[in-house]
Amino acid sequence: xxxxxxxxxxxxxxxxxxxxxxxxxxxxxxxxxxxxxxxxxxxxxxxxxxxxxxxxxxxxxxxxxxxxxxxxxxxxxxxxxxxxxxxxxxxxxxxxxxxxxxxxxxxxxxxxxxxxxxxxxxxxxxxxxxxxxxxxxxxxxxxxxxxxxxxxxxxxxxxxxxxxxxxxxxxxxxxxxxxxxxxxxxxxxxxxxxxxxxxxxxxxxxxxxxxxxxxxxxxxxxxxxxxxxxxxxxxxxxxxxxxxxxxxxxxxxxxxxxxxxxxxxxxxxxxxxxxxxxxxxxxxxxxxxxxxxxxxxxxxxxxxxxxxxxxxxxxxxxxxxxxxxxxxxxxxxxxxxxxxxxxxxxxxxxxxxxxxxxxxxxxxxxxxxxxxxxxxxxxxxxxxxxxxxxxxxxxxxxxxxxxxxxxxxxxxxxxxxxxxxxxxxxxxxxxxxxxxxxxxxxxxxxxxxxxxxxxxxxxxxxxxxxxxxxxxxxxxxxxxxxxxxxxxxxxxxxxxxxxxxxxxxxx
Numbered sequence: 001x002x003x004x005x006x007x008x009x010x011x012x013x014x015x016x017x018x019x020x021x022x023x024x025x026x027x028x029x030x031x032x033x034x035x036x037x038x039x040x041x042x043x044x045x046x047x048x049x050x051x052x053x054x055x056x057x058x059x060x061x062x063x064x065x066x067x068x069x070x071x072x073x074x075x076x077x078x079x080x081x082x083x084x085x086x087x088x089x090x091x092x093x094x095x096x097x098x099x100x101x102x103x104x105x106x107x108x109x110x111x112x113x114x115x116x117x118x119x120x121x122x123x124x125x126x127x128x129x130x131x132x133x134x135x136x137x138x139x140x141x142x143x144x145x146x147x148x149x150x151x152x153x154x155x156x157x158x159x160x161x162x163x164x165x166x167x168x169x170x171x172x173x174x175x176x177x178x179x180x181x182x183x184x185x186x187x188x189x190x191x192x193x194x195x196x197x198x199x200x201x202x203x204x205x206x207x208x209x210x211x212x213x214x215x216x217x218x219x220x221x222x223x224x225x226x227x228x229x230x231x232x233x234x235x236x237x238x239x240x241x242x243x244x245x246x247x248x249x250x251x252x253x254x255x256x257x258x259x260x261x262x263x264x265x266x267x268x269x270x271x272x273x274x275x276x277x278x279x280x281x282x283x284x285x286x287x288x289x290x291x292x293x294x295x296x297x298x299x300x301x302x303x304x305x306x307x308x309x310x311x312x313x314x315x316x317x318x319x320x321x322x323x324x325x326x327x328x329x330x331x332x333x334x335x336x337x338x339x340x341x342x343x344x345x346x347x348x349x350x351x352x353x354x355x356x357x358x359x360x361x362x363x364x365x366x367x368x369x370x371x372x373x374x375x376x377x378x379x380x381x382x383x384x385x386x387x388x389x390x391x392x393x394x395x396x397x398x399x400x401x402x403x404x405x406x407x408x409x410x411x412x413x414x415x416x417x418x419x420x421x422x423x424x425x426x427x428x429x430x431x432x433x434x435x436x437x438x439x440x441x442x443x444x445x446x447x448x449x450x451x452x453x454x455x456x457x458x459x460x461x462x463x464x465x466x467x468x469x470x471x472x473x474x475x476x477x478x479x480x481x482x483x484x485x486x487x488x489x490x491x492x493x494x495x496x497x498x499x500x501x502x503x504x505x506x507x
Contacts, residue, residue, distance in 0.1 A: 012204050014102045014144050020203040021140065025217035026228035028207055036233050045459030048466075052319045053123045057105060059320065060121040060162050062176055064089045064108050073103055083107075083116070083154075090116075097151045099204050104145055110157050117157040118145065119182070123319055125166035125328050126181045135161075142189045143196035150193075159186045164328040170321035179320070179328070221255050223248075239264040241285060246278050247420075247433035277424050284427040296425040297418055298507040304413050307377040310339040310348075310500070312492040313390055314485065316462040323360035325397040333390050334361045334465050337489035338372055339497050348497050352486055356468050356478070366394055366401045373408065382437050382496055384414035415496050418503060426503070437495055445498040450491065454484040461488055 020027035030037040042050075061067060067089030070078050079093040090107040106119040120142050124135075142159045149156050165181040206213070217234035219227040224244040227235075238244070243257045243265050253274070262268060265285045274282065284291045315331035322332060335354040341347070353368040355361035373379070381387040388409045395405035418425035420435030430443035438457065442449055450456045455464060464481050467473060473481055 010099075010208055011096060011101045012099060012200070012207055014100075014141065016207065017100075017144055017200060017203050018137070018141065020207060021199065023218040023228040023231075024203070024206055025213045025234050026219075026230050027203070028209075028213055029230045029233065031207055032210070032212065037230055040229055040232065043457075043459060044463040045457075048459065048463045049123075056123045056164070056319060057121050059176070060119075060180060061091050061106060063162070063180060063182075064106055064119070067091045067106070070094055070103070073101075095145075095148050095152060095154070097148055100144075100148050100151075100200060102145045102148050105162075113157050115155045115157040117160060118142070119160045119162050120145075121162045124163050126161075126163040126183065127166045128181070129167070139185060139188055139192050140196055140199075142185065143192045144200060146189060147193060147197050147200060157186075158184050159189045160184050164319065166328060168321070169325065169327050171324055174320065220258055221251060223254065237263075239266075241265050241429075241432055243268060245433045246274070247281055248275070249278065280424050280427055281431075281433050285429050285432075288429055290429075291424070291427040292506050293423075293425040294507055296423070297503050300418055300425065301503060301507055304378045304380065304500075305376070306344070307340055307342045307346075307374040308380055308500075309374050309377060310341075310380045310415075310493045310496040311373070311387065312337050312381065312489055312496070313387055314458065314461050314465065314489050315390065316466050318466070323362075325360075325362075330393065331390060332361065333365050333394065335461075335485060335489055336365070336369060337486075337493040339493045340372075340374060341497070342374075348494075350490065350493075352490060354482060354485060354489075356465070356482055358469055362394060362397055366398055366404075369408075370401070370404055377411065378413045379408055379411045380413050380415050380496060380500065382414070382416050382492070384412050384416075388412055415500060426506075437492065437499075440499060441495045444502045445495070448491065448495060448498060450488075453488055453491065455488040461485055 016027050016031060019030060026037070068082050068087050069091040070082070070093050072078075073092075073094055076094050076096055079090070079095065082090050082093065086109055088109050092103050092105065093107050094101070094103045096102075104118055105121040107116040108119060109115075110117050120138065122138060138161055142161070146156060146159060161183045163181050163183075165179060168175075168178050215234075217228060217231060219231045220235055222244070223246075224242070227244070242263050243249070243254065245265065246254075246268075257263075257268065257272070265282055268274075268282045268286075280291055313333050314335040315333045317329045317331050318326065319329055321327055321330065326332065334356070336352065338351040339348040340351070342349075351372040353365065353372075355364050391405040391409050395402035416435050416437075419427075419431070419440055428440075428443045431439050434440075438450060455461050464485060468478055468481055
């Protein structure tokens with residue numbers, strides 16, 4: 001083993017450095033107290049992001065085929081040997097100094113300049129129309145690598161970023177040269193080298209200390225949805241309903257509250273300036289009483305026409321397009337649930353659809369939707385931007401359904417509006433600033449819950465479907481997963497029906 005790697009615990013990796021920039025204490029805990037860092041398991045959504053990144057890394061290598069792979073993240077000697085032999089393409093070469101270690105994605109020998117060019121692969125999207133827009137995190141990522149290479153006296157040529165081309169549409173076999181978009185960021189990275197070097201040294205000093213940083217972590221100045229993996233540990237003194245849950249709170253406002261030692265939403269002063277919806281949330285929390293705008297809700301309900309069709313889609317955002325007509329991360333609609341109420345005196349009737357064969361679901365999905373959806377009346381969804389967007393895309397891919405999908409969109413009513421529109425009409429202390437149906441449902445309809453469901457959120461649903469169509473389950477497990485998907489999507493539309501009934505009862 002290279003002597004530099006004799007004590008790995010003192011060497012800072014690129015991953016840990018980037019975590020440190022986001023939240024320093026979180027990175028320290030990851031290194032020194034991994035049991036705390038790993039206590040909160042990754043969600044299906046987060047695991048899928050990791051899997052997607054790995055798939056894209058491997059696929060991007062085919063842009064520079066027949067390369068030599070450095071399999072071990074500690075194999076510096078193999079990297080040196082490959083570079084000494086001017087190996088044309090090297091995947092995952094490893095470099096380390098006494099303080100830092102990094103693995104680059106792809107090194108390509110440039111015979112014109114007699115040095116290697118670096119290619120960093122990311123699973124995000126970009127396009128030529130964006131004009132090579134800089135992405136700060138990626139520049140820092142590549143600057144970290146170049147600083148290490150410079151410290152080792154290794155000359156490097158261009159620094160390039162490989163991302164998915166957001167304009168690519170699959171037609172036939174995947175065209176790698178069209179799927180990927182390559183940008184040269186050499187100049188921008190070089191401009192950041194010194195600044196990143198200072199950050200690297202600061203991070204190394206902090207993270208090599210055996211003493212845990214005291215007090216709150218950096219997330220104390222971030223909204224709740226942006227808190228790190230170990231925020232529960234570092235900010236354990238925060239109340240259950242803290243000011244971090246105030247919807248869309250700006251960092252400046254949050255900093256004012258924290259600096260004033262105000263952490264509990266119940267302690268926010270009456271004269272503290274907030275938006276109307278934020279103030280309403282705070283007032284609702286402090287009073288412990290629901291806020292109900294009966295006139296607003298009544299006017300909203302009047303926009304809904306019978307028969308009412310409560311509709312919800314499940315989709316999968318495949319980074320690498322699975323089917324013709326799809327681009328990177330374009331949502332594949334594979335399932336819907338539909339509750340129909342024909343008249344004010346009718347009971348709801350349920351229909352559902354799920355497609356789990358390997359072919360594209362579009363035709364079957366659109367056919368089933370047209371068959372079961374009433375030809376008139378309102379189509380009620382939760383967050384219309386999503387379902388309407390899916391309908392538009394189906395219409396683009398299936399010209400025979402374009403008019404139908406547009407007609408459906410013309411009838412859409414967004415049931416989320418009373419809870420998160422321009423002006424809130426209904427607020428409840430248990431919403432905690434969220435208009436997610438996962439918060440609204442248990443507050444308004446306590447008899448219904450996602451907690452005991454095998455699938456409890458959309459990320460798991462999407463991941464489950466992808467594993468089904470990828471053939472990862474036995475026939476028995478596949479059937480169980482399909483039923484779990486049906487149960488989850490069914491509850492989404494049933495939840496809308498029951499929430500609508502609550503709105504009717506209070507209007």
